[in-house]
Amino acid sequence: MEHYSQAAPVASGQSQAGGNTGPLVIVTILFFMWGLLTSLNDVLIPHLKAVYTLTYVQAMLVQFCFFGAYFIVSLPAGMLIKKIGYQNGAVAGLTIAAAGCALFYPAATSGYTLFLIAFFVLAGGITILQVAANPYVAILGDARTASSRLTLTQAFNSLGTTVAPTLGGMLILAGGVLSSADLAKLTTEQLAAYHHAQAASVQGPYLALAGALLVLAILFSLARLPKIIDTATGGAQGGFTEVLKHRHLALGVVAIFLYVGGEVSIGSFLINFMGDAHVAGLSAADAAPYVSYYWGGAMVGRFIGFAVMRTISPGKALAFNAAAVIVLVLVAIFSGGALAMWSLLAVGLFNSIMFPTIFSMALNKLGPLTGQGSGLLCMAIVGGALVPFAQGLLADNISLQLSFLVPAACYLFILYFGVKYANMYTEE
Template sequence: MEHYSQAVPMQGGQTQTGGNTGPLIIVTILFFMWGLLTSLNDVLIPHLKAVYTLTYVQAMLVQFCFFGAYFIVSLPAGMLIKKIGYQNGAVAGLTIAAAGCALFYPAATSGYTLFLIAFFVLAGGITILQVAANPYVTVLGDPQTASSRLTLTQAFNSLGTTVAPALGGMLILAGGVMSSADLAKLTTEQLSAYHATQAASVQGPYLVLAAALLALAVLFALARLPKIVDAEQADGESAGWSAVLQHRHLVLGALAIFLYVGGEVSIGSFLINFMGDPKVAGLSAADAAPFVSYYWGGAMVGRFIGFAAMRYVSPGKALAFNSAAVIVLVLTAIFSGGHVAMWAMLAVGLFNSIMFPTIFSMALNKLGPLTGQGSGVLCMAIVGGALVPFAQGLLADTISLQMSFLVPAVCYTFILYFGLKYAGMYSEK
């Protein structure tokens, strides 16, 4: 999963010249953990769908609660961190995320609603954590090498998203789920026992994750970290949201972020069910889960390719090329079958790689003192991850799962337009 967070201008007063290795390792582990936690949703959605016999729209409530937290918690998180400080904010975020993971234990015996509450609490903790921990990467060392440190932590975030589906497949999906025909033969008592057993398969893994997050909270609380101070508000930044929204490229960029996150999350959420379709690969959920790692792993590889290629190609052209490639791949997956459809959909991850940071930077171009507020607008647009999967779920329930991928295809069409419209944005240097 993308490392969804905003980059607001910061100033960090470093209290130490050496000894940054330990704190940097802790921060890097944080990036890995929230990548892993976010990507695990792609395994849990088909599992919970099968266990509770949900429609696709009902199953997408997982992403609605998870990404809805980004929208609801982002602004309060900023206020909290301003009050208690960045280090305490990171500890609070880790503790809340651990509480969210711990809630999965009672959820297994209580039903789907408590699972949804657990997802919201977990994502709320991750949101606070991102707002708090992000600036530490830039201040833990020489400012001249900050970008290389960001690349390193970003790579570990991608590593988390790549590892999670395979790990979740082994730990959560290994037991398999019964078909609807077999479920119909069970008595009420047998059905209740089956649901309890299946739901309980998430208890162990999420208790381990809760313990790991609490251990990280302790490490972060004890670490000697530089004090970070918010940059003084620049002249004109108090001009208000109306001044920000007058910048057309920011407004279009926010829509592009909304649709990109929505499209990416939608595809990831439906991948296991898509590969389980007899017309595609007919894989069981446990067999399909490791392949989701190729989707997220492709994004990790694509970042390094994009980093090299974008030294020579303008961001707008790179964005347009990648979104066009995604549209072709998604349409191939929709209108073909078998392994061609499966691998076409998995290959989308490779071209997703550069999209989020590229759209983000293009949308903030030349905003000057309004950059901070512009970042806030873009961060709130991440709510696309909560809403777009709903639209695809509705189409999957009414038409077919394969045709429902037209929803993300339409999302990437707008991103293609945005890339082409601002292809020459950085040409004047």
């Protein structure tokens, strides 16, 4: 059954049965790049927290600005892409993201505020990129395998997130950060010089990323991709009010909000969690490579999910994984040592299929409202801004380990969503 037929977007001048491999390869490169950029935040948060002596809540302003951009930019991004097209929209997103990376250079000499502005600009570009790319993958093939196909491309997004923490640890954290006692011994001039040197360690890596994004923007603008068109007339009628009448989409928006919030929150606190004496007592530089296991697990899980969900209902797979995450997070909260550390790192494996599965299930059979649905789902990524902020408040006021109850609660709703729509496709 064609879930996206009947007024769904299609690739102009291209058979749905074949010819999709090339476009999917090109779009997959974009997934890799935004995975790399997003995961670098997990390294920068503990680094900036130490350099600027921030509380957990202040450090989480990084994710607040980064994922807040999704909420603010998603609607304008959808309008921009409608006007200039999916391919040109992706090029615009890459260019804006490159500008955000370039801003890290002056931020190193200007303080924490400019870093936050740079994160917002970078995320704005990535948002435009994501609004363009997710529907692209969804329509390039049979709708029954949309979850599987989007999971495969998300696996390469995970390759980027897997590489980033180790790379960032080597390039940004290698010099180490002085303790509070050592900082107290420095003169005012020495302290200023130290802060400058630590902040400047991000300049080289982010200038290189800016250059790579610009090159990719040029190559992408020259690529021959099929033009995506909407076969419906008056597809925008009713707007968000109309599309939210579809209960599975409305619940999908909540699920994306909580999933992204939970995933980002865990990743953001991982290095500090592993630095806790009750857990592993690792330095930031030593802990950073372990974050690659968290994101690497998601990559491996997506390849597994790509195969498994060709025979098992996406909803059932989603519910199983959510239940597994809840158990693992609770073990991490109420145990210690290696068991707590590896339980939390193992969450990545079960996170693997969640975003693409929720996304494609929520868009199922929306027809001409697919564009609006995609926009709402991308806006829901603002969960990555708010949930880590909530966990930061709990970490500052209770304890870091108990603060993981926040993401654990998020996954309860994911479990509900998966169970509720376990038979979504078989019932049609």
